[in-house]
Amino acid sequence: MTKDKKKTERREFLCATGKALAGLGVAATGGTLLAREDDAALAAKAASFPTKDYDWTKHRWAYGIDATKCIGCLRCVEACKVENDVVGDANHFRTWVERYVYLEGEDHALVDSHADPQNIAASGSESEYRFDNRYKDKKVSKAFFIPKLCNHCAHPACVQVCPVGATFRTEDGVVLIDHDYCIGCRYCVQACPYGARLFIEEEGVSDKCTWCYHRITKGLMPACVEVCPTGTRVFGDLNDASSPVSEFIKNNQVQVLKPESGNAPMCFYVGLDKDVS
Amino acid sequence: MTEVASFTGYVYPNETIIPWGVLIVIYPYLTGLVAGAFTVSSFYHVFGMQQFKPVARLALLTSLSVMLFVPAPLLLHLGHPERSYLSMVTPHLTSAFAMFGFFAAFYTILLVLEVWFVFRADNVARAQNSTGLARSFYRAVTLWSDDVSPRARVIDAKWLLILAIVGIPSAHGLHGYIGFVYGSLKARQWWESDLMPVIFLFSAIVSGIALLMVLYVVTSKLRRVRIDFACLKGLTLALWGFLMFTVILEGLEFANLVYKGKEGVDIIMEYVQGPLFWRYFVLQFGFGALLPVALMGLMVALGTRGRLFVAGAMTSAFLVLMNVLLMRWNVVIGGQEISKTGKGLLTYPMTLFGHESFVSASILMIAPFLLLWLLVRLFPPWVDRSESA
Structure with missing residues (x-):
């Protein structure tokens, strides 16, 4: 048994003992009904999830990105795009990758993404993704890729501003949109500092990355993590100390994007750079 | 289908679809006119400034006409306008937008009530002096109450004062809140400013005063009646005073942004010196604010009177109306043309036709004045200062 597991168990034990004692105390003072309601609320929360064999109160999802491994x-x-049926043009992405290139003698990086017109010209189609070879005759001093997606923030500004509550943060820490409830005001698109939200004109609703919620609630990985050939993208449950993301956070000095926003992102990065925004 | 914005530098891929277009420029402009026109009516109805009596009732009708069209640009803009009622049925209370429906509904009801009380005695008289359909219409408008006894008039006056007193914070609250929608949005440096609600409020007041100046002069010409100089001068002085304050606030806001020089300021400087130079510094600040301030200042200093004063006042009023429209454009569109990456600039592609286009926005700008024309026909607001209102 590892030290961490022991710690967790001890904490759980103390927690449970505390709760039991508190429960006894409440019961002794005639508050049995109150305690029962608390349990009932928790049970209701767990039961409110549409899939019976998934308890969303038991998970805390998070995402890790080791940018030093990304090969673009x-x-x-x-x-x-395929998994989530995202609009197939160069203006709608739930995830994208940015290329940062420092030329010799330059203080700032040149930045582009696969949605850049030059890269689209190189791939020949807006639904085929590629970085062109524009720097082949240049002297490059440093270059790297930064994958981006919704940060599923703990304090999401997008959720704060939604006038009808169509977007929300789930019990297990995923920011989702109810497309049947969204009024299409786009306030959330404005509020996201990361440009992670998109608007589907045809459907009149906002859209975003869901960390493939339909997959993760069945024990699968998000599609982007599944296909990443270099292990750049990792995903998992913070409640499980041995999950890939828990290990990732434990073993690295991680950073988040735009921490000054106060949104508390839940995508943790390794290998960021001063010019990454 | 939304047009895709062209860009320079690096912008996030999703940013090429500009979320808020020209309709969201029109929306705060119309709301500002509502608040500003209400301010003018309050000069007389609450603060008792007699020189504003000739425009007080026209101002009230203007405020109502424009207010009835305020929700239109929002509804047209929504992806699902048929779901808009959800913001009132299940409002998400942390959203600055969630309160719009309540504020707007409350203010519209208040405005309708105030108009009802202000025009009640006139409508009773009109019902008594007309026949047939007109009589039925005016009787219905008075809610079949024809009591204009001195006692009833005292009660009217009391209600009017209460409504006007509640109306001032409501009208300004509605507009200040729109400033808050922008000012509180931390994702955009161009918007995120504590001064934003105050600037929106003051620019609303100046736009309303300027509009009433134009409406007053134009309607006087159309009705071939003499322009009340004291009234127009009063409006001009009010415009001059409030405009100076507004310009200083806007200048201070920009100075703050530049002086703090936080991350991203480089791209903002590139923006204001490039695409924004003409429509921000030259047109909005230069022609829209400094020129009318100077012109009105000159007229006050020289004691200009007569036709020259009317011409100067009209020029200033038109320039201010342009200034505020440009201010709305430069805030709403400007904020979105600066990429959240801090590394690129976008260009908003306004379409000519379509539900969010130049034509739809123009129609929404004109429609309130057609309604105003109708309301003025039905409920003539004209009074001389000598008459009792």
């Missing part, structure tokens, strides 16, 4: 192959982008 864009399989993640393709997988996401």
Whole structure:
């Protein structure tokens, strides 16, 4: 048994003992009904999830990105578009990859993504993703890729501003949109500092990455993580100390994008750079 | 289908679809006119400034006409307008937008009530002096109450004062809140400013005063009646005073942004010196604000009177109306043309036709004035200062 597991167990034990004692205390003072309601609320929360064999109160999902491993192959982008049926043009992405290139003697990086017109010209189609070879005759001092997606923030500004509550953060920490409830005001698109939200004109609703909620609630990985050939993208449950993302956070000095926004992102990065925004 | 925005530098891929277009420029412009026109009516109805009596009732009708069209640009903009009622049925209370329906509904009801009380005695008289359909219409408008006894008039006056007093914070609250919608949005540096609600409020007041100046002069010409100089001068002085304040606030806001020089300021500087130079510095600040301030200042200093004063006042009023429209454009569209990456600029592609286009926005700008024309025909607001209102 590892030290961490022991710690967790001890904490759980103490927690449970505390709860039991508190419960006894409440019961002793005639508050049995109150305690029962608390349990009932928790049970209701767990039961409110549509899939019976999934308890969303038992998970805390998070995402890790080791940018030092990304090779810009864009399989993640393709997988996401296919898996989630995202509009197939260059203006709608639930995930995308940015290329940062420092030329020799330059202080700032040149940045582009596969949605850049030059890259689209190189691939020949808006639904085929590729980085062109524009720097082949240049002297490059440093270059790297940064995958981006919704950060599923703990304090999401997008959720704060939704006038009808169509977008919300689930019990297990995923920011979702109810497309049947969204009024299409696009306030959430404005509020996201990461440009992670998109608007589907044909459907009149906002859209975003769901960390493939339909997959993760069945024990699968998000499509982008599944197809990543280099292990750049990792995903898992923070409640499970041995999950890939827990290990990732434990073993690396991780950062988040735009921490000053106060949104508390739940995508953790390794290998960010001063010019990444 | 939304047009895709062209860009320079690096922008997030999803940013090429600009979320808020020209209709969201029109929306705060119309709301501002509502608040501003109400301010003018309050000069007389609450603060008792007699020189504003000739425009007080026209101002009230203007406020109502425009207010009835305020929800239109929002509804047209929504992806699902048929679901808009959800913001009132299940409002998400942390959203600055969620309160719009309540504020707007409350203010519209208040405005209708105030108009009802202000025009009640006139409508009773009209019902008594007309026949047939007109009589039925005016009787229905008075809710079949024809009591204009001195006692009833005292009660009217009391209600009017209460409504006007509640109306001032409501009208300004509605508009200040729109400023908050932008000012509180931390994702955009161009918007995120504590001064934003105040600037929106003051620019609303100046736009309303300027509109009433134009409406007053134009309607006087059409009715071939003499323009009340004291009234027009009063409006001009009010415009001059409030405009100076507004310009200083806007200048301070920009100075703050530049002086703080936070991350992303480089792209903002590139933006204001490039695409924004003409429509921000030259047209909005230069022609729209500094020129009318100077012109009105000159007229006050020289004691200009007569036709020259009317011409100067009209020029200033038109320039201010342009200034505020440009301010709305430069805030709403400007904020979205600066990429959240801090590394690129976009260009908003306004379409000519379509549900969010130049034509739809123009129609929504004109429609309130057609309604105003109708309301003025039905409920003539004209009074001389000598008459009792």
